[in-house]
Amino acid sequence: MTKSPPRICLIEDDEIMGEALVERFEMEGYACDWFRYGQESRLPLASRHYLVAVCDIRLPDISGHLLFEELLAQGMALPPFIFITGFGAIDDAVRLLKLGAEDYLTKPFQVSTLLDKIRAICRRNQPLPGGATPLGISRAMREIQAILVRVAASSGTVLITGESGVGKERVARALHGLRDPQGKRPFVAVNCGALTESLLEAELFGYEKGAFTGAIREKKGYFEQAHGGTLFLDEIGDMPLAMQIKLLRAIQERTIVRVGGEKAIPVEIGLVCATHQDLKRMVEKGTFREDLYYRVHVIHVQVPPLRERKEDILCLAERFLEEFAAGNPARHGLHPAATQALVDFPWPGNVRELRHCIERACILSPHSALTARDLFDQAAPSASAKEEEDSSLTTHLRATERRYIGQMLAAHRGRIKETAAALGITRKNLWEKMKKLGLSALEGEE
Secondary structure, eight states: OOOOOOEEEEEOOOHHHHHHHHHHHHHTTOEEEEESSSGGGHHHHHHSOOSEEEEESOOSSSOHHHHHHHHHHTTOOOOOEEEEEOGGGHHHHHHHHHHTOOEEEESSOOHHHHHHHHHHHHHHTOOOGGGOOOSOSSHHHHHHHHHHHHHTTSOOOEEEEOSTTSOHHHHHHHHHHHHOTTOOSOEEEEEGGGSOHHHHHHHHHEEOTTSSTTOOSOEEOHHHHTTTSEEEEETGGGSOHHHHHHHHHHHHHSEEOOBTOOOOEEOOOEEEEEESSOHHHHHHHTSSOHHHHHHHOSEEEEOOOGGGOTHHHHHHHHHHHHHHHTTOSSOOEEOHHHHHHHHHSOOTTHHHHHHHHHHHHHHHOOOSEEOHHHHHTTSSOOOOHHHHHTOOHHHHHHHHHHHHHHHHHHHTTTOHHHHHHHHTSOHHHHHHHHHHHTOOOOTTOO
């Protein structure tokens, strides 16, 4: 599928300037919708996705200043606005900046200056490298995403820790996607706890024909299969001590020897390990080798449990609902009381438990809007049917607002000014909403 070019909304009544800008935008690879009147831009701004809106302050039917204020008052999620103004209207432009506008240009101006501003917005709004889906909208997951972007430029070994089900493999896959945006390199995942000690060496390093009974042909192990890409060793804390020695040698020398073979085979891999156990404590107890611990503990990523990042619960639930709706004519949504029940539940099984919960409800529930009882059956801290019927609209709107603002913060990397502009509110209003809803931006960014 061909990707659509970024689209610009141009609101300009001057025919000569309008034609010149449209022609230049299209030459630069942008699509452009040109409106001569402010009022005719209202519906497109509400229904289409624009990279940026370029708006003259002096329009024949309504001032750009008033148009912007009215759109903000409607609560519309607006694109970044760049205003064009004459010298005498600079005060208006400054007031618009205080309301959340992106920038302004005074006439006459260089089109190249406008294009530079548009390109900066385009770079800022680019998806994550490799088209990766954001790991979450919570502050913790956005911080992890930022770490992965930095780590992707190196070949350092990464250790991902966290409770079972928090999504450690998803983090590993996100890192692999950042390192391989074209998707041409292999990602090989191995659960070290799922293989017996006798099989683990053969599966990791491969074997030669005749190495043991049943070895009727040679086989490449996981290290060779992952050559040039990423090897993900899940639950490395479950690896037997004898295998830890062999793994250490393979990591240090970047070579492996197949079972029954003698030839050292070089391998180039990005190694990512994961565990739900405390490896440092295992080292103290003598159940995990200290030298291996320092080899895999180069870059540490701690994934918090779902109960500590409640902002992600509804975002993940909606993602799972979309996933299970694929090819299924019975599409499901969430009842307002169900959204509250999802947020309040402690999720001891983390993301894995949430996914299974949504999947089960989608299969078994006859309702188009899943209730708390559908999600948790009889064992859940769910509301009664009467409570669900009486659930207030305020609760639902609050949950929806929290989820949407969280998604916008994630899309704009926690930058307050840009998020406020995209939401069509002032920075002060955004800060107030974030405080009320318990949301936060990334540290060090505004």
